[in-house]
Amino acid sequence: MIRVLLLFPILLLIAQPSMAIREGTATADVFIRRYTQSGDFGRLALWHEAAAECLTRISVPMNAIAHDYYKRQGYEKWAARAEKEALEIRELHHYHHTRAEIAWQQSETSEYNLNAERENIAKFIATWLPRYPNRFYEFGIYPTFFRKQRALAEQRRNYAEVLRLEADAAEMCAVQYERIPIAYGLRNYEKHRDAYRQYATHLRNLAQQHPNALPPKIDTGRQMSDSLGIQTLPAQHTVDAILHIARSDTRVRTALANQHAVYAYPAFQGFAWIVRFSNHSHGNLATAIIDEKTMKVLNVGILSPGRN
Template sequence: MAVRQGTATAELFIRRYTQSGDFKRLALWHEAAAECLKHISVPMNEIAYDYYERNGYEKWAARAKKEAREIQKHYQFHRTRAQIARQKFVGETCNPDSHSVLNTESENIKKFITTWLPHYPDRFYEFGIYPTFFRKQRELAEQRGDYVKVLRLEADAAEMCAAQYERIPLAYGLTNYEKYRDMYRQYALHLQSLAQQDPKALPPLVDRGKRILGSLAIQTEPSPQKAEVVLQIAKSDARIKVILAGQRAVRAHAIFQGFAWIVHFSNHSRGNIAVAIVDGKTAKVLDVF
């Protein structure tokens, strides 16, 4: 997935300020989307491409190259749109209240980006390259009884997870992620050592990578509201009630974005039905799509 979820979520705020005609904040969010691509999508793609190329996975490398072009296309789109939005308010008088609003929005965007930077390495074994590539390659190796290959694949996966911590949150300047990187590197070395012993069965620690994060406290921007409370607030909004009227088996989930909650409503028949943006401090529903 070339465009990661951070950029996709930024596009909700882009939509909000496009509809309201708030070009100053619109420009900021286009820039935020571009920043997510630059600091998340680009390094993730480069890490994957380097691995595929180095290990002879030609089709996967070609796919990563195609994704790199898509990322650059989206990056240029958001940079251009930010410039266009800025041109629409050039020359406007900026009063103190307007300055305050923009400063607050800039701070919110910082929280938003720092929330998304560790998102993929934190969930490495749940989303992205591990389930789509490593897990499938492992299944093939297990079917052949090639346990050395399984261990090497898991070692490569752990090393890649460490590389994501190195190239994304740490490269951006976030602190305290060194321990995450180092634990996955140590785990990768351990698996490589086990592979050299040519085992005839998989050791029990082969899946420890999926549990390492549980031993570490995931750093998140705190919210005064709990997800369950936010879900109820969103469901109670009159606009959401109108949209969901007559819909069956609706599922809802809330994700905190560092300063606000995004609540998605969906069902099997229609997919995404509605989205609510809920303020992280006041728990007020800011907008509904």
């Protein structure tokens, strides 16, 4: 039996915030492995460049936003942690840049195929850019930092501090929209930025009144994605169709044979679906890439233990 789990990546990122700011790059690795295996060095170079671009456009600003906040508020240990992550991001960027240069030297890929892959990568990056602010309250800095600080403030019954923390969180979400999808040139995210900024201002005004209890709509920030029309999960009928295609592939069936408690993690990447199959015993068992238009399996990666 294969269980479908759409929230697993979110739970994983809650536990590993440093991974959260590099998840776009980590997902690019699926395509890097594909073209490494096939020996298509031109496409391989493009995906190493895509991984580096995700770091530049997503990971760097996200980490900088968090670091600046920690420094302003005097959270020195958290600031030091962000500085360590910044170094890791630079090292990873250098790695992908270097690997891209090496791959280009071996490339015989036609310009036609390169241009087609560039279009795919543009869709991939555009899909990842708003993903972090869209799910701000679900994973990353909100559950790992703000929620914990809020719990401490609530224990002290310092409700003004709770409101200030929630205001800071909403403002940070707005800044993520400003410095990631909007800075890239994606449209229609100004309303998201403005909505969270207005909410932050509202919370700060409430905090100045020194409340003796929390207002009933203190968690509005977590629910604003619905009013803004943000869809963080795909439609169930689409997921069912994608999973059926992936499970029907002979290579996937072979990889999953005799495996127990297998979970499937489908995720749309802008131009294709990635479906990861794994269990607790062996980790990642197989990863299928399915074309969005043709709904055909483009590739299946079978990962050995220790390469998850």
